[in-house]
Amino acid sequence: xxxxxxxxxxxxxxxxxxxxxxxxxxxxxxxxxxxxxxxxxxxxxxxxxxxxxxxxxxxxxxxxxxxxxxxxxxxxxxxxxxxxxxxxxxxxxxxxxxxxxxxxxxxxxxxxxxxxxxxxxxxxxxxxxxxxxxxxxxxxxxxxxxxxxxxxxxxxxxxxxxxxxxxxxxxxxxxxxxxxxxxxxxxxxxxxxxxxxxxxxxxxxxxxxxxxxxxxxxxxxxxxxxxxxxxxxxxxxxxxxxxxxxxxxxxxxxxxxxxxxxxxxxxxxxxxxxxxxxxxxxxxxxxxxxxxxxxxx
Amino acid sequence: xxxxxxxxxxxxxxxxxxxxxxxxxxxxxxxxxxxxxxxxxxxxxxxxxxxxxxxxxxxxxxxxxxxxxxxxxxxxxxxxxxxxxxxxxxxxxxxxxxxxxxxxxxxxxxxxxxxxxxxxxxxxxxxxxxxxxxxxxxxxxxxxxxxxxxxxxxxxxxxxxxxxxxxxxxxxxxxxxxxxxxxxxxxxxxxxxxxxxxxxxxxxxxxxxxxxxxxxxxxxxxxxxxxxxxxxxxxxxxxxxxxxxxxxxxxxxxxxxxxxxxxxxxxxxxxxxxxxxxxxxxxxxxxxxxxxxxxxxxxx
Numbered sequence: 001x002x003x004x005x006x007x008x009x010x011x012x013x014x015x016x017x018x019x020x021x022x023x024x025x026x027x028x029x030x031x032x033x034x035x036x037x038x039x040x041x042x043x044x045x046x047x048x049x050x051x052x053x054x055x056x057x058x059x060x061x062x063x064x065x066x067x068x069x070x071x072x073x074x075x076x077x078x079x080x081x082x083x084x085x086x087x088x089x090x091x092x093x094x095x096x097x098x099x100x101x102x103x104x105x106x107x108x109x110x111x112x113x114x115x116x117x118x119x120x121x122x123x124x125x126x127x128x129x130x131x132x133x134x135x136x137x138x139x140x141x142x143x144x145x146x147x148x149x150x151x152x153x154x155x156x157x158x159x160x161x162x163x164x165x166x167x168x169x170x171x172x173x174x175x176x177x178x179x180x181x182x183x184x185x186x187x188x189x190x191x192x193x194x195x196x197x198x199x200x201x202x203x204x205x206x207x208x209x210x211x212x213x214x215x216x217x218x219x220x221x222x223x224x225x226x227x228x229x230x231x232x233x234x235x236x237x238x239x240x241x242x243x244x245x246x247x248x249x250x251x252x253x254x255x256x257x258x259x260x261x262x263x264x265x266x267x268x269x270x271x272x273x274x275x276x277x278x279x280x281x282x283x284x285x286x287x288x289x290x291x292x293x294x295x296x297x
Numbered sequence: 298x299x300x301x302x303x304x305x306x307x308x309x310x311x312x313x314x315x316x317x318x319x320x321x322x323x324x325x326x327x328x329x330x331x332x333x334x335x336x337x338x339x340x341x342x343x344x345x346x347x348x349x350x351x352x353x354x355x356x357x358x359x360x361x362x363x364x365x366x367x368x369x370x371x372x373x374x375x376x377x378x379x380x381x382x383x384x385x386x387x388x389x390x391x392x393x394x395x396x397x398x399x400x401x402x403x404x405x406x407x408x409x410x411x412x413x414x415x416x417x418x419x420x421x422x423x424x425x426x427x428x429x430x431x432x433x434x435x436x437x438x439x440x441x442x443x444x445x446x447x448x449x450x451x452x453x454x455x456x457x458x459x460x461x462x463x464x465x466x467x468x469x470x471x472x473x474x475x476x477x478x479x480x481x482x483x484x485x486x487x488x489x490x491x492x493x494x495x496x497x498x499x500x501x502x503x504x505x506x507x508x509x510x511x512x513x514x515x516x517x518x519x520x521x522x523x524x525x526x527x528x529x530x531x532x533x534x535x536x537x538x539x540x541x542x543x544x545x546x547x548x549x550x551x552x553x554x555x556x557x558x559x560x561x562x563x564x565x566x567x568x569x570x571x572x573x574x575x576x577x578x579x580x581x582x583x584x585x586x587x588x589x590x591x592x593x594x595x596x597x
Contacts, residue, residue, distance in 0.1 A: 033395030037406055040392060043465065044410055050435065051424050067438030105324075112321035119314035128318045135329055137518070137578030139525040141547060142567040145554050146335030147328060148346070169328030172321050201313045230417030232529035237555055248419035252533055255423050262427045269420045276415040284408060291470075292477030295515060 055079070055267040062263050078267035082254070086242065087271065090250040094229055096160050097246055101167035102224045106217060108168070109175035114205050116176065117183045118191070129180075135173030141233055148237050162238040163246070167231065171224045178223075178294040182216035183209055219290025222283050229276060247272040333571065339564035346558050357561030361569075369541055370549040370566075374573075376456070377545055378524040381463045385520060386513070388468050393475025394505060407476070410469040418466070422533035425462050452542035455535050459543050462534065463527060471516045478512030479505060518581050522574050546570050 046068075054062060056074040065072070112128065119125045147166050148157075156162040186209060194204045210217065235249040245253070254268045280287065343353040361367055396407050413421065428435050429448040436444030449455050482505065490500050528547040531537065537544035537552065544552075546566055554563030 036391050037395045108321040111317040115314045115317035139574045141526045142570040143332035146332035166328045169324045248417040295474045
């Protein structure tokens with residue numbers, strides 16, 4: 001049982017033969033799906049390709065050449081231009097906010113999800129769960145104005161902590177939902193045997209539930225990191241000075257500063273996305289299967 | 298707190314459980330529930346965002362509800378929601394079903410599909426602004442008359458661009474949800490259908506689609522609630538323009554509150570957004586015929 005639990009694949013499906021997926025409707029070739037698949041690939045790839053090659057073109061060259069042709073003499077000047085601005089400090093700000101929000105968000109969500117699954121008989125925990133579910137149904141951005149007011153009252157306006165605290169709160173509903181779904185799949189007998197062995201609830205949480213749901217924890221971590229790294233509204237309304245800027249906001253101001261220097265703007269787009277591409281390269285299998293399983297139950 | 302202590306007493310050894318939920322609860326109450334109540338309270342006040350807050354009764358609501366801009370913003374919000382749902386859902390179901398198949402190249406495709414989701418809305422908007430620029434963008438560079446339209450300068454074109462870019466960003470995510478949904482459909486259903494002589498298209502409409510019912514509800518809920526919060530993308534892409542052609546409610550709230558310093562009316566708009574979100578979620582839940590959260594928990 002424990003080995004299947006480390007797989008992020010849905011576990012509640014019927015037993016099946018190896019290598020055979022339920023719902024694999026594609027015994028024969030799926031022409032329509034295939035066509036749509038390749039068509040969508042073009043829709044996705046062409047803009048991405050254009051962003052990348054344009055960011056490598058000299059500004060003077062850009063207007064003279066075919067925009068879809070690869071650069072004749074690629075240059076990193078645009079990247080240099082972006083890096084010479086305060087890009088590094090915006091990058092550091094983004095890292096601080098993302099790590100500072102994701103780690104506590106996942107930790108408190110995991111503890112709450114564990115409590116909700118294990119203590120489902122307690123009304124208090126059902127009420128808490130209902131509140132988090134409500135958070136899924138409400139566009140939390142609508143609370144921007146009171147959040148702004150609270151941050152001012154806490155005297156945190158224009159600080160990175162101002163971005164971290166609401167980010168944690170906004171990450172909780174979805175994180176709890178996904179984590180609870182996975183913790184529920186841990187067989188009850190394992191919890192029971194832990195208890196017979198005299199383990200405390202706290203010990204069971206970290207030594208049984210956490211290792212067994214590691215794929216889900218990783219999924220939730222990556223997903224929250226993605227959301228918070230890319231956040232725009234909170235930095236826009238809760239900070240003011242350039243020293244507290246995060247990357248998405250910096251990108252928006254770059255656009256104003258560089259005007260029609262398209263290659264430089266696109267180099268900035270690539271640079272702000274690069275960390276996520278690298279993260280994706282390492283965690284993609286995890287992320288994709290985790291999200292597929294996490295959202296589709 | 299009384300529920301907390303009583304359950305601790307009853308459960309004995311499990312006394313620690315409720316406390317494990319408290320840290321998450323504190324964050325959520327402090328920065329989501331309190332603000333939720335706060336935005337309702339603020340809608341009955343006058344505040345410029347810096348000075349003191351004055352109670353002003355129904356002034357803000359009167360200002361918002363008599364503003365001809367409101368029906369327009371509601372209409373645009375609804376239109377963005379409906380059209381982007383109508384574009385994204387069939388595309389995501391089709392792609393999700395396709396990706397649930399077995400060939401190896403599908404794994405490579407899904408790898409690339411996912412990349413737009415890594416880009417921030419700000420980055421996507423900035424890139425598309427450059428791409429669609431009538432003088433310096435793709436159309437001008439290719440010398441294509443058709444492509445060098447003033448995409449963001451004409452109301453309906455700008456609306457179309459917003460829907461397209463939203464789909465570009467989120468179809469990958471939703472097709473992933475559908476991929477998971479399709480993979481959970483028992484294979485025996487297809488085998489039975491095959492024995493009955495049902496063709497592929499018949500199988501898709503009689504098995505795949507009905508079996509995806511709850512996945513469609515989940516995906517639609519996320520999509521629709523998400524569309525209420527399309528702020529950053531539209532803010533950077535069109536700033537609500539041209540004119541007010543893409544001024545959705547979330548943007549309207551920001552502009553009234555943080556640009557025009559009218560926090561009272563902006564809060565009233567936010568309350569409308571919250572009510573819309575709740576109404577839509579309840580409606581979808583009713584359509585789904587089950588409580589997405591509860592029944593999942595009970596089915597454990």
